[in-house]
Amino acid sequence: MPAQKVTFDKGVDDFFQLLHRIENIPAFDLGWSMAGFSLWNQSQEYVEYLRGSLPEQDNDGSYFSVGINDDAKSRLGVEKVFYNFRYYSDNLGAQLTGEIRAPHPSRGAQVQNYIELLDIVTQWKRPMHVRFGPRLYNMEHHPLDRARLGIGWLGWVPFNLDPLSVPEAEIVRPMNGGSLVVTQTELWQAGEGQPHYSNAAIERAQEVEIRLNLLGVLPTGVEIARGDWGHL
Structure with missing residues (x-):
């Protein structure tokens, strides 16, 4: 993605909007959680956790990193995490990465x-x-x-x-x-x-x-x- 200045709060909002769209795809309907937080039920707590994990010099908002994993482990009683997405942005540009570790448990x-x-x-x-x-x-x-x-x-x-x-x-x-x-x-x-x-x-x-x-x-x-x- 082209270089652009993105604040932490704007970056989180953008990423959450993307996740809402992704979870409408049948293969990505397993919900989201990260670092012990169930995302949509504890979104504010998760955002504050992310903000607190930033290096002090990055609290001006020029940098943020947001990672999301699905909560399939707790909902399906399995150990494997099926997919995760990570969005990183700073004033040099932005990168979205995703990893599919196993097919969807019912949809393949x-x-x-x-x-x-x-x-x-x-x-x-x-x-x-x-x-x-x-x-x-x-x-x-x-x-x-x-x-x-x-x-x-x-x-x-x-x-x-x-x-x-x-x-x-x-x-x-x-x-x-x-x-x-x-x-x-x-x-x-x-x-x-x-x-x-x-x-x-x-x-x-x-x-x-x-x-x-x-x-x-x-x-x-x-x-x-x-x-x-x-x-x-």
């Missing part, structure tokens, strides 16, 4: 739910780049220079792409002033022995990323840090 991992997630995120604040997929793929199978960001399983780029220009991808379509790119609709994982491991899917993702790089729509970390990637 349907690609449409993740497409809806990207739709909500790219409406919320126009990003410079979105990458979503297995962390292991990025670490061990990324086909480009490590400085250049790919898209993993699915992602979004701030450019209008003709679907015919990326024939390796299963889905390429307009989304909120840019393009959604899905390597394939079926979930895949990058670790041998994982239940959805697929070498063919890894190779397909690599082909998609190589094509996107040839089209000039994948940024480097330096271009993202500059703050104006994909923005006129």
Whole structure:
């Protein structure tokens, strides 16, 4: 996301608005909690906890970090946390990260739910780049220079792409002033022995990323840090 000055209170309000939208997606309906707080029942207490955890020099509001985990453990009686989101912002820019640690306990991992997630995120604040997929793929199978960001399983780029220009991808379509790119609709994982491991899917993702790089729509970390990637 482009660099902008965001106060702590504004950042928390923005993030909470995003979480309200996300929890309307069927795959993300398990509720939110963090640091022992049930978010919507104890939102003020949670905000004060966050404010108190800031380094003293950051209390001017130029920095804030908000992390959220779902409360599936208490509601479902399981140990595994299914997903979490974290929003970080300072005067150099902002970053939203999310981790899906297991499929939804009853709904599984349907690609449409993740497409809806990207739709909500790219409406919320126009990003410079979105990458979503297995962390292991990025670490061990990324086909480009490590400085250049790919898209993993699915992602979004701030450019209008003709679907015919990326024939390796299963889905390429307009989304909120840019393009959604899905390597394939079926979930895949990058670790041998994982239940959805697929070498063919890894190779397909690599082909998609190589094509996107040839089209000039994948940024480097330096271009993202500059703050104006994909923005006129």
